[in-house]
Amino acid sequence: MGLFILRRLGVMLLTALCLTFVVFFLTNLAPNLEKLAKTQGNARMSDAEVTRWLDNRGYSRPLVVRYGEWLGVVPGWTREAPDGAVTGRCIGPADDPAEAPTFCGVLQGDFGYSTVSAEPVSDVVGGRLALTGWLMLYAFALMVPAALAIGILAGMREGSRLDRTLSTFSIASTATPEYVSGVIFIILLASSTAGVSPWLAEMGWIEGRTLFLGSARSAMENITFWNFALPVATIALYGMGYIARMTRASMAEVMTAQYIRTARLKGVSFRNIVLKHALRNALIAPFTVIMLQIPWLLTGVVIVETLFNYNGFGWTLVQAASNNDIELLLSCSIVAVLVVLLTQLISDIGYVYLNPRIRIS
Amino acid sequence: MEALTWSGSLGPFLNPVMLAAVVVFFAAFVINLLMGFAGMRPADPIVNPDHTISYRMGPVDITLAAMKYAVFAVLACIAIFILGGILQPGMEAKGIIGGVSAQFLPVWIGLVVIFVLSIRYKRRLGLYGKLFDNLVGMIGFGLVMFWILTAIFAPTIATHGPIDVVASMRNDPPGSMVANAAADGHFAYYLLGGDALGRDVFSRMIFGAREVLTIAPVATLFAFMVGITLGLPAGYMGGRFDTLITFVANLVLAFPVILLFYLLVTPEIVEAGVPVYMAAVLFLLPIIFIWVLFYSRYRNQPGVIKWVAVPITLALLMLYLGTVFEFDPFVWLTTSFIGYLNQGNPVSDWMLTTRESYDPLVGIPIDGNLLIVFVAVVFVNSPTVFRIVRGLVLDIRTRDYVAAAQTRGEGPWYIMLWEILPNARGPLIVDFCLRIGYTTILLGTLGFFGLGVDPESPNWGSTINEGRRLLTIYPHPPLPPAIALMSLVLGLNLLADGLREESLKD
Numbered sequence: 001m002g003l004f005i006l007r008r009l010g011v012m013l014l015t016a017l018c019l020t021f022v023v024f025f026l027t028n029l030a031p032n033l034e035k036l037a038k039t040q041g042n043a044r045m046s047d048a049e050v051t052r053w054l055d056n057r058g059y060s061r062p063l064v065v066r067y068g069e070w071l072g073v074v075p076g077w078t079r080e081a082p083d084g085a086v087t088g089r090c091i092g093p094a095d096d097p098a099e100a101p102t103f104c105g106v107l108q109g110d111f112g113y114s115t116v117s118a119e120p121v122s123d124v125v126g127g128r129l130a131l132t133g134w135l136m137l138y139a140f141a142l143m144v145p146a147a148l149a150i151g152i153l154a155g156m157r158e159g160s161r162l163d164r165t166l167s168t169f170s171i172a173s174t175a176t177p178e179y180v181s182g183v184i185f186i187i188l189l190a191s192s193t194a195g196v197s198p199w200l201a202e203m204g205w206i207e208g209r210t211l212f213l214g215s216a217r218s219a220m221e222n223i224t225f226w227n228f229a230l231p232v233a234t235i236a237l238y239g240m241g242y243i244a245r246m247t248r249a250s251m252a253e254v255m256t257a258q259y260i261r262t263a264r265l266k267g268v269s270f271r272n273i274v275l276k277h278a279l280r281n282a283l284i285a286p287f288t289v290i291m292l293q294i295p296w297l298l299t300g301v302v303i304v305e306t307l308f309n310y311n312g313f314g315w316t317l318v319q320a321a322s323n324n325d326i327e328l329l330l331s332c333s334i335v336a337v338l339v340v341l342l343t344q345l346i347s348d349i350g351y352v353y354l355n356p357r358i359r360i361s
Numbered sequence: 362m363e364a365l366t367w368s369g370s371l372g373p374f375l376n377p378v379m380l381a382a383v384v385v386f387f388a389a390f391v392i393n394l395l396m397g398f399a400g401m402r403p404a405d406p407i408v409n410p411d412h413t414i415s416y417r418m419g420p421v422d423i424t425l426a427a428m429k430y431a432v433f434a435v436l437a438c439i440a441i442f443i444l445g446g447i448l449q450p451g452m453e454a455k456g457i458i459g460g461v462s463a464q465f466l467p468v469w470i471g472l473v474v475i476f477v478l479s480i481r482y483k484r485r486l487g488l489y490g491k492l493f494d495n496l497v498g499m500i501g502f503g504l505v506m507f508w509i510l511t512a513i514f515a516p517t518i519a520t521h522g523p524i525d526v527v528a529s530m531r532n533d534p535p536g537s538m539v540a541n542a543a544a545d546g547h548f549a550y551y552l553l554g555g556d557a558l559g560r561d562v563f564s565r566m567i568f569g570a571r572e573v574l575t576i577a578p579v580a581t582l583f584a585f586m587v588g589i590t591l592g593l594p595a596g597y598m599g600g601r602f603d604t605l606i607t608f609v610a611n612l613v614l615a616f617p618v619i620l621l622f623y624l625l626v627t628p629e630i631v632e633a634g635v636p637v638y639m640a641a642v643l644f645l646l647p648i649i650f651i652w653v654l655f656y657s658r659y660r661n662q663p664g665v666i667k668w669v670a671v672p673i674t675l676a677l678l679m680l681y682l683g684t685v686f687e688f689d690p691f692v693w694l695t696t697s698f699i700g701y702l703n704q705g706n707p708v709s710d711w712m713l714t715t716r717e718s719y720d721p722l723v724g725i726p727i728d729g730n731l732l733i734v735f736v737a738v739v740f741v742n743s744p745t746v747f748r749i750v751r752g753l754v755l756d757i758r759t760r761d762y763v764a765a766a767q768t769r770g771e772g773p774w775y776i777m778l779w780e781i782l783p784n785a786r787g788p789l790i791v792d793f794c795l796r797i798g799y800t801t802i803l804l805g806t807l808g809f810f811g812l813g814v815d816p817e818s819p820n821w822g823s824t825i826n827e828g829r830r831l832l833t834i835y836p837h838p839p840l841p842p843a844i845a846l847m848s849l850v851l852g853l854n855l856l857a858d859g860l861r862e863e864s865l866k867d
Binding site for chain 2: 332
């Protein structure tokens with residue numbers, strides 16, 4: 001087991017290195033750097049000025065060297081201007097060049113500065129991640145129990161009317177991406193001119209103009225049911241169908257097993273068979289699915305945060321990408337990649353742990 | 362003339378019926394659910410002394426019957442609305458629902474013809490025919506065919522052009538009259554209203570079907586070709602190649618889709634030429650696949666190789682060079698040759714300059730933005746296909762018929778392409794349907810973020826994105842494309858489900 005985890009960690013590290021290098025490569029392509037120079041410096045710079053601007057900021061050296069600097073395994077660049085002022089990667093505007101560290105990269109815990117907001121990237125990403133964490137937490141708290149319940153109810157009597165109804169529901173939910181369900185939810189529940197809100201307001205049953213809020217901006221300070229229900233429901237709905245279908249398949253398989261038939265023949269009641277004999281074995285497969293669902297939720301989080309104006313991690317990623325804020329984008333991708341790889345690792349380990357029949361050398 | 366009502370002249374009769382049916386359905390559903398929790402079961406059949414079986418309906422059965430008839434009533438009302446829309450003269454009488462269904466007339470005819478023919482001959486049509494034994498599969502197939510026919514007949518169905526602007530129609534509600542329509546030769550109404558720029562929402566949705574249904578299936582097909590070309594040898598041969606490709610596939614899968622889209626689908630990346638490099642690799646694999654497919658089978662029949670396989674592959678290569686690199690080997694060779702003969706003359710320079718500006722004869726002109734969207738979608742989808750194919754191959758290669766082929770002395774590529782692949786077709790067809798749906802969702806996501814699409818394009822994703830800014834005040838522009846996208850994906854999922862069920866029955 002130890003060796004297995006060690007090997008998985010090795011592969012994970014290699015994957016993370018490859019992926020960050022790809023992101024580094026794509027964000028540092030020549031047209032991107034030119035765009036960066038023009039947005040940061042002057043929009044009407046000539047080509048020669050752009051080259052000088054990039055030279056002065058260390059962008060014109062080989063890609064691999066700069067990737068090494070960003071990682072913190074290659075000493076950061078320094079440059080002495082004709083007037084004797086020393087600038088460098090690791091030297092901030094207020095720092096003394098003599099005392100600045102030689103290495104400053106991710107390994108030293110320095111994630112760089114966001115070129116757009118001029119704040120340390122770690123500050124920006126940290127706060128945003130916390131906001132997204134709440135969104136994910138509520139979405140999971142809604143999605144997982146609902147999906148498991150649907151899957152178990154559908155799978156315990158395969159082919160029954162209940163099974164068909166719930167299966168159709170889960171297929172429909174996988175066919176409704178977040179940008180469709182979000183729009184429909186807003187129109188039905190949070191629009192002042194359509195859906196149920198005008199009717200409810202007329203009857204005097206709600207205080208404001210709409211039942212739910214169409215924007216989750218106020219949820220950044222204070223989460224309430226009214227401003228957070230729609231984003232959470234939107235994320236949960238799309239992921240729910242897939243988990244429910246996997247749970248149903250797993251439950252249906254368990255229900256045909258020998259030990260269930262034995263329990264049945266002994267005269268155990270159906271309720272006890274489902275709760276005591278089938279459930280525990282049927283939940284092994286959905287565990288992996290749920291873990292692997294987390295990275296998929298990232299796309300949903302980006303869509304929902306854009307749609308509902310919630311400035312979390314997904315929103316930051318969109319901003320960083322559209323402004324070509326290289327260091328912010330790199331940190332965002334590290335976070336995203338780490339989430340993906342960690343969930344894969346946890347699902348592998350958890351699977352071995354939950355299912356004693358599987359032995360990995 | 363006034364704005365249209367939703368249900369036209371049939372509304373006063375049918376609306377109460379439909380409403381009553383819906384109320385009955387939900388009431389019966391809730392009562393049935395409560396009785397289910399209370400432990401009540403449907404009545405058991407009673408075997409009479411004369412060996413006939415009869416039922417005595419209990420309360421549970423009555424609610425179930427009520428639900429069934431309520432559904433029939435709603436379906437009948439919808440059918441009457443559609444027929445009324447087609448048969449009644451005058452837009453006032455048709456109403457919006459009738460008007461829309463009258464516009465869809467070619468689609469209805471097409472659907473009826475396809476269903477009647479398919480059900481009539483379903484015993485002779487193999488897996489496709491079996492689909493018509495399955496209600497879920499039939500509904501899914503109907504939804505998919507609805508949108509395919511809509512895409513085919515889009516110019517007849519749409520009432521206006523996808524980018525025709527009537528400035529006075531900005532954000533007008535469904536059923537609004539177009540001012541001076543008769544004089545300008547327009548259709549007199551905006552059936553589903555106008556969007557923020559004064560374009561017809563209905564027509565944009567119809568033309569959007571065309572955009573979505575051309576890109577999504579082709580991109581999925583390419584993803585399958587790439588996945589199969591790499592997955593077959595990885596699963597069959599294993600070894601270093603397998604380890605390497607699996608690592609790369611996992612690498613792509615570990616990349617969050619949205620991040621990849623944001624990094625890849627930007628004008629700067631197009632400028633840097635990345636899509637062309639990616640397309641060069643991704644589009645070459647299908648050609649290799651087709652060549653190997655022919656060669657492994659007809660290696661001993663030089664006639665087939667010479668007259669079928671080689672010309673097809675060469676034609677595809679020309680298409681590939683023309684599409685990806687905008688390069689035409691014939692033009693290049695002839696201009697080089699004539700230029701060489703005329704060295705030192707102005708003719709030579711002229712030849713070289715025309716060569717640069719000459720459009721290739723064979724080759725699909727794809728604009729850089731569309732190419733990157735296409736490449737990105739193929740790139741995201743192919744690792745998953747690769748994994749599925751590899752898993753199937755690992756399972757199938759232990760079968761007896763593979764061992765028999767090996768004993769016969771067949772080459773590895775023959776076994777992979779002509780023994781293993783045909784036997785993996787069931788799960789692959791099912792996954793193909795699901796994946797077209799998933800690709801549609803991905804394309805919608807790209808459109809939603811405004812990545813790589815022309816802002817004028819009637820693509821469903823970008824239409825939803827445009828509409829969401831004024832969503833709470835004017836809800837009608839983004840709703841039709843949202844429902845269209847959902848119904849298409851739902852149809853594909855149901856179709857896949859039906860196909861899976863029917864193919865498992867064999």
